[in-house]
Amino acid sequence: MPIAHSHASGMKGLRTAGDLVARMQCSKNMRLGEAKEYVAKKLGLDVLQLTDEHIMREVREELNIGVITSVTGKAKGLPAKANIEEVLGIKINGCERLLRGQLP
Amino acid sequence: MTTEYYTRMGDGRRVSQTREQIYEDLKTGAAIAADLAGISELSADEIDKMAEIIMDPSIFVSVERGREVALSMDGGTIRIDADQGNSGCGIPASRLIGLMTHERVFCQDTIELGHIDYSFKPVKPIVSHECQNMEVIQQNTIVPVFYGAMPNMGLYYTPDGPYANPSDLMREFKIDEAMESIDHSIEHLTRDMVWIMQKLMASGADGVNFDTSGAAGDGDFSATLQACEQLRSEFPDMYIEIGMAGESVLGMHGSVEYAGKTLAGLWPHEQAKLCAKAGSNLYGPAINTNTGKSFAWNLARAVTFTKAAVIESPIPVHVNMGMGVGGVPMLETPPIDAVTRANKAMVEIAGVDGI
Numbered sequence: 001m002p003i004a005h006s007h008a009s010g011m012k013g014l015r016t017a018g019d020l021v022a023r024m025q026c027s028k029n030m031r032l033g034e035a036k037e038y039v040a041k042k043l044g045l046d047v048l049q050l051t052d053e054h055i056m057r058e059v060r061e062e063l064n065i066g067v068i069t070s071v072t073g074k075a076k077g078l079p080a081k082a083n084i085e086e087v088l089g090i091k092i093n094g095c096e097r098l099l100r101g102q103l104p
Numbered sequence: 105m106t107t108e109y110y111t112r113m114g115d116g117r118r119v120s121q122t123r124e125q126i127y128e129d130l131k132t133g134a135a136i137a138a139d140l141a142g143i144s145e146l147s148a149d150e151i152d153k154m155a156e157i158i159m160d161p162s163i164f165v166s167v168e169r170g171r172e173v174a175l176s177m178d179g180g181t182i183r184i185d186a187d188q189g190n191s192g193c194g195i196p197a198s199r200l201i202g203l204m205t206h207e208r209v210f211c212q213d214t215i216e217l218g219h220i221d222y223s224f225k226p227v228k229p230i231v232s233h234e235c236q237n238m239e240v241i242q243q244n245t246i247v248p249v250f251y252g253a254m255p256n257m258g259l260y261y262t263p264d265g266p267y268a269n270p271s272d273l274m275r276e277f278k279i280d281e282a283m284e285s286i287d288h289s290i291e292h293l294t295r296d297m298v299w300i301m302q303k304l305m306a307s308g309a310d311g312v313n314f315d316t317s318g319a320a321g322d323g324d325f326s327a328t329l330q331a332c333e334q335l336r337s338e339f340p341d342m343y344i345e346i347g348m349a350g351e352s353v354l355g356m357h358g359s360v361e362y363a364g365k366t367l368a369g370l371w372p373h374e375q376a377k378l379c380a381k382a383g384s385n386l387y388g389p390a391i392n393t394n395t396g397k398s399f400a401w402n403l404a405r406a407v408t409f410t411k412a413a414v415i416e417s418p419i420p421v422h423v424n425m426g427m428g429v430g431g432v433p434m435l436e437t438p439p440i441d442a443v444t445r446a447n448k449a450m451v452e453i454a455g456v457d458g459i
Contacts, residue, residue: 001443002180005425005459006211008444009167009451010175018213019247022174025420025457026214026248026311026343026385032173032420032457051172066246068208080246091341094242094249094308 014060014068017043017050020088027090042087063087109159112442114402115395116433126155126400133397133404140352141371143412146404150453154407157445157452158400165444167451174213174458176386176422178252178315178347179222181206181215200241207247213458216252216313217241223256224297225265231300235307242308248343251304252313255297255328257320260289267292270356286323286357290330297331302338311343311385318375319349321356322367325375329362329382336383346379347388347424348372351409372409376417386458389413390424393434399442403431403449410454422458423450430459 011018017039024035040047043063049055060067065087066080075083078099081092108120121129130151138145146154157165167173184202186192197205199217206212217238219227227234234251241249261269267289270282301312314332318325325348332344353375355368363381370378372389379387391406406423410430414421428434431446450456 001426001438002175002177002206002210002212004164004440004443005175005447007166008164008447009171009173009459010211011172011213012211013175013207013213013247015211018172018174018211022176022213022248022458025174026345027341029380029385029419035174035420035457048170051170068211077243077245084246093305093310093339093341097306098239098242098308 011051012053014066015053016056020065020084021050023084023088023090023092039088042089110441111158112399112433112439113395114393114397114399114433116435116437116439116442118439119398121398121400123155123159126158126398127151129398129400130154130158130404133401134408137405137408141373141409141412143371143373143408146408146411146453150407151404153453154400154404154449157448158403160445163441165448167448171451173451173456174422176214176250176313176345176388176458177206177212177216178313178388178424178426179216179218180212182218182220182222186220199237200244203241203245203249207245212247214248214250215245216250217309218252222252222254222315223259224253224293224300225256225259227253227300228296231303234300235303238304238307238309248310250311250313250343250345251301251309252315253300254316254319255293255314255324255331256316257289257293257324257327260292261285265289283357283359286321286360290323290327290360293324293327294330294334297327298334301331301335305339305342311345313345313347315347316349316390317346318353321354322360323357324349325353325367326360326362329378332379332382332384343386344384345386345388345422346382346384347422348375348390351389351391372413373416376413376419376421380418384419386420386422387413387417388422388424390429391431393428393432395434399431399433399445402433403446406431406446407449407454410450410456414455414457420457423454423456425450425459
């Protein structure tokens, strides 16, 4: 059923900008339209481009914020999330606790 | 000959209905929700739009380009391996693999870690194990990872918990004792949920999903709101989602209040405001499906409740659309034709921020 929901109406997560929009809803209580506009502005795109795989694949690789496939040498996990923090201007708890919090 | 359309009952059974029957069920379902909650009925245009969605000849329907929404989950990621009699696939795989599959294969916008029992109370003795899992998952995933569990206050009553069972006490007309037992359970459950989430936040969790809140009635919802408030105070940047158990909060206690508002009998548009006041970031209304009514009846009823909540909510609304809620038929493998129609109606008519 998650697949049906994802394909019927989801933003499709890492394939596009779904995780980024979700982060703005969760971290700043932004309603859907506001969250999409915020993310689009930060990425230098228009809102319709946020769910375009052809565009978002390149944008995500350039910004090193993680892509859906395993690309050798590209950021994954916490480093990718640290890059998302910078792009969106937010703090992510995992980066605070498990990345910066573990460094001297 | 009258044209009939392929549709469903609330239990997922295939039935055929005429255009007139579909319209009749849509209008009745919407009117019942509006009457119960004192909210606006759907407009004629909205009923027309919902009828069009239901009568679409395609198996799978989807939202218009640009109307995509963010998805959150409740327990979904443990369904790869979980097999406890409620929808698990039983594929031998770790929860990490389940989460990574949901992130990279099923393309979910957020995911969550959850205990196999999916209630907070059983997490207490194994919280260190959950924390270890959360750390490893945070190191390997990119989308937001919640810790998801149900408040499930029923586990605090005998024979499973330390407090007298209010249902038993009420049968004996011991009303004051029943209310006192609920009060004790609220305090205990709140303390447990806050303690567990303090540990998981230290392990890098993005936040918490209080799923199926209010399942044990107004006390259950009260504990959730209090835990939310305490966690928000301690973790200002934490992601908090409160998903509900049903469209109306059951008055097991009857007098429990939050912020001066009696919780018993609250409808989704009222629940949303209290969730926001407690500090939640997302609110998830749950509108239960009536298996004896048609898909059209259930969908119109669910969309009417949800639309009012979307309008009045100060925070994003992610409507519950699992098996048996949000217009989706009540069975473990709900037909995809019905799931996607419900999905499109919730996005394009109710205007939800997410699912």
